[in-house]
Amino acid sequence: MKRIFITGIGTGVGKTLAAACVTEALKAHYWKPVQAGLDEGTDTETVKSLVSNAFSVCHPEAYRLREPASPHLAARMEGITIDPAEIVLQADAIQPPEEDYLVIEGAGGLLVPLNEDVFTIDLIRALRAQVIIVAQNYLGSINHSLLTARVLQHSHIPVLGWIFSGAEHTNEADIVRWSELPLLGHIPTASKIDAAFVRHQALRLVGSLGEALDQNMSRYSNPPLSRQLP
Template sequence: MTVIVVTGTDTDVGKTVFAAALTGALGASYWKPVQAGTDDGTDRQRVARLAGIAPDRILPEAYSLATPCSPHRAAAIDGVTIDLDRLVLPQVTGPIVVEGAGGVLVPIVGTTTFADLFTRWGQPVVLVARTALGTINHSLLSIEALRARGVPIRGVAFIGDAVPDSEDTIVRLGGVRRLGRLPFVRHLTPDTLARAFADGFDVEDFR
């Protein structure tokens, strides 16, 4: 089973759209262990809509929390106790794309962050970073946090308009691989997303 963990430098950087594109390109299963915020739909529903894969490959969350904030706080507000032993990677046939919530140091419960959970899993992580102002600092801090915990980094996937200097600086200073860039797609459908991913990435880098 090939596991690809998708995390981000912050919330709303585009990691769910990237995860949907990657899931579709690999014909993978998809799992988001903790969903926080359900009023506007869930990331699982967005991936199901955009990935173009069989419904049984979209796995239910271990925890689906109504409140849209950090999982540790959302759980407290919703009256839910998160048990880390439930956040074990599912066993599936073929590859699986696993998406974290928010950035790498977002707390899940107590002092345990997503970066700590990634350490438990020991699987390669793709860091999704937008190309907007501030991305160099956010990306390099995220890379340092992952490395400090011994989390293997598969590379960085950029989201947005091309900003070659920022992208090159992150790759050079962070000592990471540039996997590609997913531009903004005006009308998101499974077809438009698949084409944008194919133009910006080599799917063999994820196998």
């Protein structure tokens, strides 16, 4: 079980920065299978600029869609269909050596549709990945956070824990308590986001990530990949 899927409670909550910090902390490989929106640069380019260890590799996307929209809609506008089975095949092809991790960044949250029938949570299950939930405080974030956690738990998908981003808030402790999922760390607001900042945040995450990975290792027992997609 070497795949870690970074999902968010919504859009714009800090997934890409969290993915960069986790990638740096674990000296992992990074992959964003579906990139929707190209005009302002890609998340892969961002992570590549922020990760500075000598071991991480950022792999090219399976789908690059120009429109910054839900993947199923952006793909429809370009006359293509996202095939989750192809994403799984590519993941198998780029999977780093057994001792390494592959950090996979999703688009938006769990119920973002990839095509007319398959949602992000279906892809997570097919990839046999553990999940890190990225959350940020805003009006309604408690509901979004707990809904995300509950859906993953009811789907029997292993969750490593929470990474919160932005300004700290007492909501974080409540979300951790109510969800019964561990706190991995908090990535604070910063005036400058660069490789040095990511290295510092990665060091703060190493211990909690290692502990969560050790605890989850024996709990993962999903059925074969071919049975996971609708």
